[in-house]
Amino acid sequence: MSTLFLRSAVVYALFGIMLGIQMAATQQFDARPVHAHALLAGWLSMAVMGVMYKVFPALKHRVLGPAHFWLHSIGLPVMLAGVFAIHRGQADIGEPIAGIGSMVFAVGIIAFAVNVWRHVKED
Ligand code: HEM
Numbered sequence: 001m002s003t004l005f006l007r008s009a010v011v012y013a014l015f016g017i018m019l020g021i022q023m024a025a026t027q028q029f030d031a032r033p034v035h036a037h038a039l040l041a042g043w044l045s046m047a048v049m050g051v052m053y054k055v056f057p058a059l060k061h062r063v064l065g066p067a068h069f070w071l072h073s074i075g076l077p078v079m080l081a082g083v084f085a086i087h088r089g090q091a092d093i094g095e096p097i098a099g100i101g102s103m104v105f106a107v108g109i110i111a112f113a114v115n116v117w118r119h120v121k122e123d
Pocket residue numbers: 016017020021022023024029032035036039040044
């Protein structure tokens with residue numbers, strides 16, 4: 001689980017930073033929320049989560065751990081694609097996509113929250 005999260009995190013880091021450079025270079029800031037969420041919900045959150053799965057092996061719950069990873073990994077890119085479309089003036093298609101993606105992402109965070117409450121314990 002830890003490896004999956006950390007490998008995904010660095011992909012978001014590269015994507016987000018390239019988008020930031022592209023925005024700065026072109027002075028077109030339409031993609032700012034995509035940049036912000038790729039870096040914060042992708043890179044930083046997944047890096048922290050990856051370290052947590054390593055520090056607390058009990059989080060490798062056979063259902064909650066993989067459910068969290070896959071819901072995060074499906075929901076977030078779908079949400080980013082929807083937000084990108086909204087900021088490109090295609091709100092009619094972007095809004096439902098962003099809505100569905102963000103709900104899938106949120107369910108993943110719920111799975112993670114339940115997992116942390118149930119399985120993270122002091123030594
Ligand atoms: C090469 C690296 C980066 C470049 C060139 C870059 C560029 C930018 C640009 C051009 C904006 C839009 C500013 C505006 O609308 O006035 C922005 C916003 C933002 N960036 Fe980056 N960025 C970089 C790295 C990062 C990193 C590493 C993070 C987080 C880990 C980050 C988080 C954010 C956030 C949260 C915003 C939105 C800020 C707001 O709403 O005021 N950026 N960035």
